[in-house]
Amino acid sequence: MKKTEVLETKILRVALIGNPNSGKSTIFNILTGANARVGNWPGVTVEKKEGRFKYKDFDVIVTDLPGTYSLTSYSIDERIARDFIINETPDVVVCIVDSTNLVRNMYLLILLRELGANVVLDLNMSDMIEGKFKIDVKKMEELLGVPVVMTSGIKETGIDDLKEAIIKAKNNKVIPLEINYGEDIEDLISDIERQIEKLSFYNKRFIALGLLQGDPQIIQDLQNKGFKEAVEFANLKVSQLEEKFGFDIESEIIEERYGFIESVLKQSVKRLISIEEKLTISDKIDRVVTNRFLGIPIFALFMWLTFEITFKIGGFFSDYIDQFFGWLGEAVKGIGLSQILTSFLTDGIINGVGSVLVFLPNILLLFLFLSFLEDVGYMARAAFVMDKIMHYIGLPGRSFISMILGFGCNVPAIMSTRTISEEKDRILTILINPFMSCTARLPVYSMFAGIFFSKNQGLIVFSLYFLGIIVAIISAKVFRIIIPSLKGKVSPLVMELPPYRLPTLKGVLIHSWEKSNQFLKKAGTIIFIGVVVVWVLSSFPKSYEYASEGTFIGRLGQILSPIFKPAGFGFWQAGVTLIFGIIAKEIVVGTFGTLFGGEENISKVIPTLFTPLSAYSFMVMSLLYIPCIASIGAIYKETNSIKWTVFSVVYSIGVGYLMAVLFYQVGLLFRVH
Amino acid sequence: MALIFTEEGEEFEVVSIEGGVNVFKKLKEMGIYPGVKIKVISVSNGPVIIGLGNTRIAIGRGIASKIMVKEIEKL
Numbered sequence: 001m002k003k004t005e006v007l008e009t010k011i012l013r014v015a016l017i018g019n020p021n022s023g024k025s026t027i028f029n030i031l032t033g034a035n036a037r038v039g040n041w042p043g044v045t046v047e048k049k050e051g052r053f054k055y056k057d058f059d060v061i062v063t064d065l066p067g068t069y070s071l072t073s074y075s076i077d078e079r080i081a082r083d084f085i086i087n088e089t090p091d092v093v094v095c096i097v098d099s100t101n102l103v104r105n106m107y108l109l110i111l112l113r114e115l116g117a118n119v120v121l122d123l124n125m126s127d128m129i130e131g132k133f134k135i136d137v138k139k140m141e142e143l144l145g146v147p148v149v150m151t152s153g154i155k156e157t158g159i160d161d162l163k164e165a166i167i168k169a170k171n172n173k174v175i176p177l178e179i180n181y182g183e184d185i186e187d188l189i190s191d192i193e194r195q196i197e198k199l200s201f202y203n204k205r206f207i208a209l210g211l212l213q214g215d216p217q218i219i220q221d222l223q224n225k226g227f228k229e230a231v232e233f234a235n236l237k238v239s240q241l242e243e244k245f246g247f248d249i250e251s252e253i254i255e256e257r258y259g260f261i262e263s264v265l266k267q268s269v270k271r272l273i274s275i276e277e278k279l280t281i282s283d284k285i286d287r288v289v290t291n292r293f294l295g296i297p298i299f300a301l302f303m304w305l306t307f308e309i310t311f312k313i314g315g316f317f318s319d320y321i322d323q324f325f326g327w328l329g330e331a332v333k334g335i336g337l338s339q340i341l342t343s344f345l346t347d348g349i350i351n352g353v354g355s356v357l358v359f360l361p362n363i364l365l366l367f368l369f370l371s372f373l374e375d376v377g378y379m380a381r382a383a384f385v386m387d388k389i390m391h392y393i394g395l396p397g398r399s400f401i402s403m404i405l406g407f408g409c410n411v412p413a414i415m416s417t418r419t420i421s422e423e424k425d426r427i428l429t430i431l432i433n434p435f436m437s438c439t440a441r442l443p444v445y446s447m448f449a450g451i452f453f454s455k456n457q458g459l460i461v462f463s464l465y466f467l468g469i470i471v472a473i474i475s476a477k478v479f480r481i482i483i484p485s486l487k488g489k490v491s492p493l494v495m496e497l498p499p500y501r502l503p504t505l506k507g508v509l510i511h512s513w514e515k516s517n518q519f520l521k522k523a524g525t526i527i528f529i530g531v532v533v534v535w536v537l538s539s540f541p542k543s544y545e546y547a548s549e550g551t552f553i554g555r556l557g558q559i560l561s562p563i564f565k566p567a568g569f570g571f572w573q574a575g576v577t578l579i580f581g582i583i584a585k586e587i588v589v590g591t592f593g594t595l596f597g598g599e600e601n602i603s604k605v606i607p608t609l610f611t612p613l614s615a616y617s618f619m620v621m622s623l624l625y626i627p628c629i630a631s632i633g634a635i636y637k638e639t640n641s642i643k644w645t646v647f648s649v650v651y652s653i654g655v656g657y658l659m660a661v662l663f664y665q666v667g668l669l670f671r672v673h
Numbered sequence: 674m675a676l677i678f679t680e681e682g683e684e685f686e687v688v689s690i691e692g693g694v695n696v697f698k699k700l701k702e703m704g705i706y707p708g709v710k711i712k713v714i715s716v717s718n719g720p721v722i723i724g725l726g727n728t729r730i731a732i733g734r735g736i737a738s739k740i741m742v743k744e745i746e747k748l
Contacts, residue, residue, distance in 0.1 A: 098726075100728075107702060107704065254698070255708075258708070258709070280727075283724070290715060290717075290722070292718060292719055388720070492735050493720055493736070494700055494731070494736060495730070496728060
């Protein structure tokens with residue numbers, strides 16, 4: 001009996017919660033060190049970070065919740081944070097706040113206190129207020145009724161205090177905070193509490209407050225659990241009260257909370273020197289990069305530099321990888337295996353997978369740049385700069401970040417839309433994302449641009465990315481006008497701009513390596529299988545020469561070739577590569593490799609089939625038609641609708657084909673070859 | 674006066690936020706509520722950037738036109 005008791009007390013479940021940019025992740029990393037594990041929240045694919053640390057005799061399991069301002073449910077991220085606290089009831093909740101911005105950060109703490117969570121308040125970034133403010137921790141603890149510690153994630157101070165406070169807090173008896181909201185609202189709260197008396201939730205006041213604030217999740221829960229009357233009662237009373245006094249109850253509640261916070265801070269924080277708030281370096285940079293004339297050109301310059309450098313440096317390394325696979329193929333041929341096995345290894349695997357792996361340096365570099373821009377804090381500014389234009393298109397500025405992330409990979413980009421709270425905006429952002437050219441399409445461009453446009457590689461590739469953006473924009477605009485369920489106003493911009501910071505080299509490298517690693521894994525699995533299938537189809541029936549028109553793949557291609565004739569690539573190999581490209585876009589190149597005998601031969605065969613013009617129209621097609629199976633899956637998962645998924649697939653194939661034909665035909669007209 | 678007519682670099686106190694849409698609620702939860710002091714970092718003909726302590730918040734022009742502020746009297 002005694003033994004189990006000891007065991008039970010030794011494991012402690014702790015959740016970290018805080019506003020975005022409160023330094024929560026840094027604290028999480030310091031606490032859990034290398035023991036963090038990234039998974040997904042059940043049902044949704046938002047990253048869930050969990051880690052452990054040992055302190056004294058305790059094994060502490062730490063869960064890092066998504067950054068949130070409140071416990072209401074505007075976006076999926078916020079809902080996750082709230083549901084975890086309410087449903088999983090962690091033993092201790094650490095609320096991490098930015099000490100330089102106490103009023104606003106404390107709002108979340110107040111909500112947690114009202115809910116009755118067992119909170120430890122962590123005043124983070126405390127090094128930033130040294131000499132400016134003096135915080136009376138004891139007094140603050142007394143006023144808020146929670147343990148308070150001061151930490152600095154950057155200087156790694158106060159971490160032991162935090163650990164100690166977590167352990168100590170485990171047995172705290174929590175009495176939910178009750179702020180007095182004034183007679184009228186208090187009466188209303190009591191009335192609602194009575195109506196939901198039978199509800200099996202320990203804190204009825206919290207539910208009543210949520211109801212008064214019109215929290216959609218709480219309203220829905222109550223309706224499902226048979227408290228329809230309480231919901232209707234609250235709605236009626238709220239509108240009566242608002243009419244009577246002429247104020248908005250929800251605002252009243254929020255303002256009372258801030259009033260409470262201000263009184264706490266007045267008693268526990270002393271300003272040491274009066275600080276004339278100067279413009280920070282961040283602000284000075286922002287003056288330039290968000291300038292109304294310079295903002296967009298600067299953004300374009302960054303993007304252009306990214307691609308230019310990606311190709312100049314990437315190409316240098318690619319050549320060596322290419323030579324390696326050429327040598328490997330020859331070496332395998334020299335071993336003297338059976339003819340079919342040699343063909344499988346060289347024609348199939350080495351040529352197929354090798355043609356794709358050649359582009360690893362390009363992909364690594366592109367991810368390196370995108371990670372850098374994101375970690376530095378520039379991405380949020382890009383959204384800001386583009387907000388006005390985005391509104392004109394019919395999208396909020398926030399969608400722009402998802403679009404840019406699509407340059408890396410459409411799957412996480414589509415997932416990133418979940419921070420967009422307006423459903424129409426979200427669906428639109430998802431639908432246009434596949435047109436943002438992901439790294440998987442890069443090998444296709446690199447290959448063709450390298451062969452036909454060797455002098456202007458960067459420019460040609462840049463033009464395709466640009467075309468993708470244009471198609472995305474026009475599609476969004478058209479969808480907004482034509483599709484009834486997407487009509488409506490664009491949700492306005494309210495977004496925090498994180499301060500610029502110089503990311504560590506290690507951080508950026510890890511970031512981009514993780515993503516490139518996914519590419520390598522893909523090369524080892526799905527691309528591998530794809531090229532094997534292509535090899536089998538091009539090897540049989542055996543009576544025909546390898547990869548000739550008589551083989552299965554040749555016959556398949558011949559069915560398709562008339563369709564692509566107007567686009568300038570009406571020969572069978574092109575159709576085949578596009579079909580297999582649906583599995584993953586890299587397979588387009590892999591298939592060319594398998595069919596033509598490796599990267600080295602590609603550059604000899606392709607000019608005999610393509611002209612620069614038809615090569616460009618082929619790249620246009622590759623850019624625009626369905627990105628890959630994984631992205632179709634992501635669209636389905638995020639829209640939760642077969643209708644939208646099918647629409648997206650059909651639309652993208654249609655647009656891709658039409659644009660390819662258009663480019664080719666117009667090009668012919670102007671005699672571009 | 675409305676936030677969009679303010680001058681860069683000056684400090685203001687929020688007087689009222691008009692409107693009841695979700696965005697206004699979010700604004701308040703982000704710390705922009707009547708009585709709070711803010712610093713205007715950038716006003717162009719696009720969105721407005723305001724400073725709340727060390728935090729910078731970008732607000733679309735439509736919303737910013739509904740946030741009423743007054744100048745802080747200097748002692």
